Amino acid sequence: MPNEPVLALRGISKRFGAVQALTEVDLEIRPGEVLALVGDNGAGKSTLVKTVAGVHTIDEGTIERHGAPVQIHRPHDAQSLGIATVYQDLALCDNLDVVANLFLGNELRSAAILDEVGMEKRAQELLDTLSIRIPSVRVPVASLSGGQRQVVAIARALIGEPQVVILDEPTAALGVEQTAQVLDLIERLRERGLGVLLISHNMADVQAVADRVAVLRLGRNNGVFPVRETSHEEIIAAITGASDNAVTRRQARTTEKNP
Amino acid sequence: MSDLKDTASGTASEPDGPGGTDGTSGTDGASGTDGASGTDGPVSPTGAVDPRLLVRQEGLKGFLHEFTRRVRGGELGSLPVIVGLIVIAITFQSLNDSFLSASSLSDIAVYTAGLGIMAVGIVFVLLLGEIDLSVGSVAGASAALWAMLSVTHGMNDWLAVLMAITAGGVMGLIHGFFFAGVGVPAFVVTLAGFLGWSGVQLWLMSGEGTINTPLDSVVADLTGYYFSDKAAAYAVATVAVLGYVGSLLLDAKRRRAARLPYRPNSEIALRATAVAVLAYAVAYVLNEPAGARGLPLALVIFLVILVSADFVARRTTYGRQVFAVGGNAEAARRAGINVEKIRITVFGIAGMLAAVGGLFIASQSGGANKGLGGDNTLMNVIAAAVIGGTSLFGGRGKIWSALLGALVITSIQQGLNLQGMESDVQFMITGAVLLAAVVIDSVSRRTQKTAGRT
Ligand SMILES: Nc1ncnc2c1ncn2[C@@H]1O[C@H](COP(=O)(O)OP(=O)(O)O)[C@@H](O)[C@H]1O
Ligand SMILES: [Mg+2]
Numbered sequence: 001m002p003n004e005p006v007l008a009l010r011g012i013s014k015r016f017g018a019v020q021a022l023t024e025v026d027l028e029i030r031p032g033e034v035l036a037l038v039g040d041n042g043a044g045k046s047t048l049v050k051t052v053a054g055v056h057t058i059d060e061g062t063i064e065r066h067g068a069p070v071q072i073h074r075p076h077d078a079q080s081l082g083i084a085t086v087y088q089d090l091a092l093c094d095n096l097d098v099v100a101n102l103f104l105g106n107e108l109r110s111a112a113i114l115d116e117v118g119m120e121k122r123a124q125e126l127l128d129t130l131s132i133r134i135p136s137v138r139v140p141v142a143s144l145s146g147g148q149r150q151v152v153a154i155a156r157a158l159i160g161e162p163q164v165v166i167l168d169e170p171t172a173a174l175g176v177e178q179t180a181q182v183l184d185l186i187e188r189l190r191e192r193g194l195g196v197l198l199i200s201h202n203m204a205d206v207q208a209v210a211d212r213v214a215v216l217r218l219g220r221n222n223g224v225f226p227v228r229e230t231s232h233e234e235i236i237a238a239i240t241g242a243s244d245n246a247v248t249r250r251q252a253r254t255t256e257k258n259p
Numbered sequence: 260m261s262d263l264k265d266t267a268s269g270t271a272s273e274p275d276g277p278g279g280t281d282g283t284s285g286t287d288g289a290s291g292t293d294g295a296s297g298t299d300g301p302v303s304p305t306g307a308v309d310p311r312l313l314v315r316q317e318g319l320k321g322f323l324h325e326f327t328r329r330v331r332g333g334e335l336g337s338l339p340v341i342v343g344l345i346v347i348a349i350t351f352q353s354l355n356d357s358f359l360s361a362s363s364l365s366d367i368a369v370y371t372a373g374l375g376i377m378a379v380g381i382v383f384v385l386l387l388g389e390i391d392l393s394v395g396s397v398a399g400a401s402a403a404l405w406a407m408l409s410v411t412h413g414m415n416d417w418l419a420v421l422m423a424i425t426a427g428g429v430m431g432l433i434h435g436f437f438f439a440g441v442g443v444p445a446f447v448v449t450l451a452g453f454l455g456w457s458g459v460q461l462w463l464m465s466g467e468g469t470i471n472t473p474l475d476s477v478v479a480d481l482t483g484y485y486f487s488d489k490a491a492a493y494a495v496a497t498v499a500v501l502g503y504v505g506s507l508l509l510d511a512k513r514r515r516a517a518r519l520p521y522r523p524n525s526e527i528a529l530r531a532t533a534v535a536v537l538a539y540a541v542a543y544v545l546n547e548p549a550g551a552r553g554l555p556l557a558l559v560i561f562l563v564i565l566v567s568a569d570f571v572a573r574r575t576t577y578g579r580q581v582f583a584v585g586g587n588a589e590a591a592r593r594a595g596i597n598v599e600k601i602r603i604t605v606f607g608i609a610g611m612l613a614a615v616g617g618l619f620i621a622s623q624s625g626g627a628n629k630g631l632g633g634d635n636t637l638m639n640v641i642a643a644a645v646i647g648g649t650s651l652f653g654g655r656g657k658i659w660s661a662l663l664g665a666l667v668i669t670s671i672q673q674g675l676n677l678q679g680m681e682s683d684v685q686f687m688i689t690g691a692v693l694l695a696a697v698v699i700d701s702v703s704r705r706t707q708k709t710a711g712r713t
Contacts, residue, residue, distance in 0.1 A: 095654035105594030
């Protein structure tokens with residue numbers, strides 16, 4: 001294969017008490033590619049993200065980076081492996097300003113003293129290259145709009161120059177215009193050669209930016225499809241687990257009527 | 260982004276302080292006003308600047324304009340406390356003209372130091388969004404330990420002081436361990452500490468009841484030593500002003516070199532003048548009037564602790580992590596911050612500073628006893644931090660609020676003492692001031708919401 005996976009999950013299982021959230025999940029993320037991960041509510045998407053990000057440790061399975069197995073026990077491990085995560089709840093500190101949030105946990109410093117000037121300069125540059133517009137990088141994040149907070153969270157993931165960016169439902173809370181901007185941003189990440197894992201509920205978003213789409217159902221793999229050659233309905237069918245559902249039936253009826 | 264309705268009134272820049280928590284100086288009345296992008300500064304790469312932003316005008320005019328805009332928007336900063344202090348001074352001076360006398364003011368300075376040092380520790384704990392109810396007991400137990408080691412057992416005085424401060428730190432670390440490591444709410448852990456450590460204090464003092472501070476001891480000097488050489492007070496004032504101006508100029512120079520918005524010189528001059536007037540006025544009052552005894556050592560110790568704590572809070576990774584944990588602990592954890600370590604060490608700092616405060620109280624009251632740090636010490640310390648403007652909900656506040664709040668409480672006590680009023684009235688008035696401070700905070704926060712700031 002010309003395009004070796006930068007990150008591969010093999011047989012990942014995770015359980016919370018009585019809930020088997022993930023069962024032997026496989027996933028391959030390749031550089032310069034957007035892989036969408038879709039599934040119903042409670043399918044285990046966020047759990048999968050958190051295992052890769054080091055928020056939860058995995059019970060079984062291996063995570064490989066460039067083919068070599070790696071251990072991820074803490075968020076810091078994932079960061080140093082070049083895996084950056086934008087969580088569904090954004091995980092921003094509302095009381096801190098944009099610069100402080102962008103660099104949280106990765107502050108520029110000499111000894112223990114913060115290099116505020118250096119951080120502000122790099123923050124400006126990063127936001128500029130991503131064409132992100134924020135009133136000022138020194139306002140507290142609490143005073144930003146939902147869309148601005150989302151792009152700050154995405155920009156934050158890029159500070160450490162990661163190779164893989166994982167976005168958990170980045171457009172779920174956004175309006176039309178803001179969604180378009182986030183999707184643009186995702187395409188820019190792909191152009192930079194990053195591997196992107198996009199979790200989404202929205203088929204339109206998935207079809208707009210993803211190259212492949214992986215379906216998760218009840219914590220198990222339920223197929224990986226190339227987006228361009230797969231219809232909306234096939235994906236929905238894989239998500240709901242029913243090849244026999246309202247959509248496919250309607251589809252079947254219409255194709256019967258007009259062969 | 261296109262949707263900027265709720266942020267169109269944001270300022271162009273806030274060049275320092277961890278987000279939303281500037282505190283360059285709590286003493287110049289304008290500390291809530293750090294928006295210092297000058298349009299005379301070099302234009303930063305404009306890609307990220309929204310055109311609808313209100314742009315700061317040049318220089319002094321812009322500074323004043325920005326200041327009034329912020330006050331209208333509810334960002335009062337330290338303004339209410341400073342106004343409150345002026346009102347307190349005028350009221351008590353008109354009731355009794357010895358309130359602003361040299362000896363009264365130097366008493367206020369010394370008492371503020373002891374209270375303020377403990378309040379610095381509480382500000383750190385409040386920044387985490389937690390509370391420490393054990394301050395008074397830790398102070399009492401540490402002071403008892405010092406007295407026992409130094410006076411009863413004849414240990415080297417310095418060593419005994421060091422042991423007492425270390426013991427306070429360890430007590431705090433124990434609270435921190437049960438809170439962060441075991442997961443017991445801080446309220447309960449420190450309540451247990453409040454009871455337990457005062458038990459330790461009673462036990463340590465059980466043989467003696469009271470141990471008087473020897474006149475030549477380090478602890479007696481804490482609040483009893485004055486630099487009678489007038490040069491000392493002026494030298495400290497000069498160092499403070501030069502240090503302040505130097506840091507502002509250095510900051511502006513570095514920001515300018517990095518092509519970021521920087522403070523215009525006119526604003527630096529204004530701030531420097533305010534700080535200089537204040538510093539030299541204090542030095543003059545401590546030195547010159549009849550009966551003045553010079554610069555109290557207590558004040559020097561307090562200022563050193565205050566400036567270092569402020570530096571740690573605003574300029575170091577540790578301080579940034581404290582603010583982050585107080586703002587959103589889960590986000591901090593996911594950013595790779597060791598949340599437990601931060602929580603445990605913050606309680607350790609609070610314990611250490613409580614112990615220092617305990618030694619100050621022992622110094623003022625002439626010795627350690629069974630009741631030291633009891634009665635209203637704890638409440639005064641927490642009230643000082645809150646009156647100074649630190650939020651009870653975590654992540655928002657300044658170290659300088661310890662100074663301002665402690666000054667308010669001590670001034671009220673001093674004024675009422677001069678009036679010969681008993682504790683009943685003192686408690687009622689201090690309670691009312693605390694309530695007023697929290698009301699002002701809540702109201703201004705609501706105004707800020709409508710003005711698009713938090
Ligand atoms: N921390 C947790 N403790 C217990 N159960 C959890 C936890 N996180 C997720 N789960 C469970 O795991 C399943 C998958 O949840 P999640 O990954 O959030 O789904 P999705 O993001 O696909 O909607 C759900 O049944 C959820 O209740
Ligand atoms: Mg989810």
